[in-house]
Amino acid sequence: MALTGIQIYKLLPQTNCKECGFPTCLAFAMKLAAKQVELSDCPYVSDESKSELAESAAPPIRLVTLKANGSEAKAGNEVVLFRHEKTFYHMPGIFLRVFDSESAEEIKAKVSEADAYQVNYVGMDLAIDGFAVASVSGDAAAFSNAVSAVREASQRPLVLMSRDPEFMKAGLSVLDGESPLLYGADSDNWEAMADLAKENKAALGVIEDSLEALADLTQKIADQGVEDLVIDPGGRTFSPALTFGTQIRRLSLKKNFRPLGYPIISFPGDAGEAGLESMLAAQAITKYAGFIVIDNFTPASVYPLLVLRQNIYTDPQKPIQVQPGLYEINGPKPEDPLLVTTNFSITYFSVANEVEGAGLPAWLLVTDAEGMSVLTAWAAGKFDAERIAKAVKEFNVADKTTSKRVVLPGHVAVLSGELEEELPGWEIRVGPREAVDLPAFIKQAL
Numbered sequence: 001m002a003l004t005g006i007q008i009y010k011l012l013p014q015t016n017c018k019e020c021g022f023p024t025c026l027a028f029a030m031k032l033a034a035k036q037v038e039l040s041d042c043p044y045v046s047d048e049s050k051s052e053l054a055e056s057a058a059p060p061i062r063l064v065t066l067k068a069n070g071s072e073a074k075a076g077n078e079v080v081l082f083r084h085e086k087t088f089y090h091m092p093g094i095f096l097r098v099f100d101s102e103s104a105e106e107i108k109a110k111v112s113e114a115d116a117y118q119v120n121y122v123g124m125d126l127a128i129d130g131f132a133v134a135s136v137s138g139d140a141a142a143f144s145n146a147v148s149a150v151r152e153a154s155q156r157p158l159v160l161m162s163r164d165p166e167f168m169k170a171g172l173s174v175l176d177g178e179s180p181l182l183y184g185a186d187s188d189n190w191e192a193m194a195d196l197a198k199e200n201k202a203a204l205g206v207i208e209d210s211l212e213a214l215a216d217l218t219q220k221i222a223d224q225g226v227e228d229l230v231i232d233p234g235g236r237t238f239s240p241a242l243t244f245g246t247q248i249r250r251l252s253l254k255k256n257f258r259p260l261g262y263p264i265i266s267f268p269g270d271a272g273e274a275g276l277e278s279m280l281a282a283q284a285i286t287k288y289a290g291f292i293v294i295d296n297f298t299p300a301s302v303y304p305l306l307v308l309r310q311n312i313y314t315d316p317q318k319p320i321q322v323q324p325g326l327y328e329i330n331g332p333k334p335e336d337p338l339l340v341t342t343n344f345s346i347t348y349f350s351v352a353n354e355v356e357g358a359g360l361p362a363w364l365l366v367t368d369a370e371g372m373s374v375l376t377a378w379a380a381g382k383f384d385a386e387r388i389a390k391a392v393k394e395f396n397v398a399d400k401t402t403s404k405r406v407v408l409p410g411h412v413a414v415l416s417g418e419l420e421e422e423l424p425g426w427e428i429r430v431g432p433r434e435a436v437d438l439p440a441f442i443k444q445a446l
């Protein structure tokens, strides 16, 4: 049972030394009870208190990290059911599955294409996280050859899929110093699989088709000393997958039920049809998978999943921002137009992409509006004439441009009079309300 903040406080040194970053031990205790800090942040907890606090300090969903040669995929450590309550922390890893019945050339071609895929979304590079190798051939050598083929084409983390411990050994034999996910352990093979996971410092996937059986099995495996578990409760269609995912998240967070406090692995690829797979993967991203294994890779099918994942795992209280500054679009000359906007990344990219896509050279002055869009920032007093004028001076706009003309977003036409006063000698023009209309405006009016 989780301890309350006051119960935790009684076990802390109570010296208020502040080394944990909090002004008092009580403040730290409250954060620890809310699972927002680590017990290790306090260097003075006695060993006796540590063991008492261990249960309370452990995250309700264990953080599991798959490591490869320099890259890793993490899942777990989530503390809320709904993103708006706080934030989700570790985006589910998206893994592309290959099968050992495919030839080495086929595997390498598939893996190379997916490995090279990277797409820029509002300033962030998005990509998939790793690959799953499934044993279906019934041949241990074919399995290890398939793992080798994947490793020749990618260095991203791996999921090895076989229920046969001997096959798993064969797959592990070609990996050196990595921590893949071994998928997996069931009621028949769990002891041998647990030994392999321990020997190789690997995470272990645990497979059962009911929550009760799953909880029993994770408990047994944890008692054997394997702590990094990933659970598969079954449920390959929409309703059961959603039900299991929600029940597991609720039991972990609300009841602190440790036997199910692990990341979930989901297999949308088992749907057998690419469209269904995408929809199941989207559901898994939102509720509540930690690792997602897909069978079909195309840029068109993966891009929406990567963007959805990025949006769901962005802190809703912290808008994605770009750096304020003076940006050049299409190599502008000093006389080219000067546009102004806020540093909300979607606003920035909407404006920049429209102008850049039209092949028009322009300067784009991005002001610090604390990551808000134009209208929101204006309403909050974060995008006004004073701030725009300050940005013009701070980023030495007058030294780089000669037009002495600023184009305001149409939504804040009301600022033009004040801006004229703030920037004497400058011409203030009111641009269109929507970014999509900017190219025509620039061509016709400037």
Ligand code: SF4
Binding pocket: 012, 013, 014, 015, 016, 017, 018, 019, 020, 021, 022, 023, 024, 025, 028, 041, 042, 043, 044, 045
């Ligand atoms: S570091 Fe430990 S002893 Fe010091 S204030 Fe924080 S909780 Fe208290």
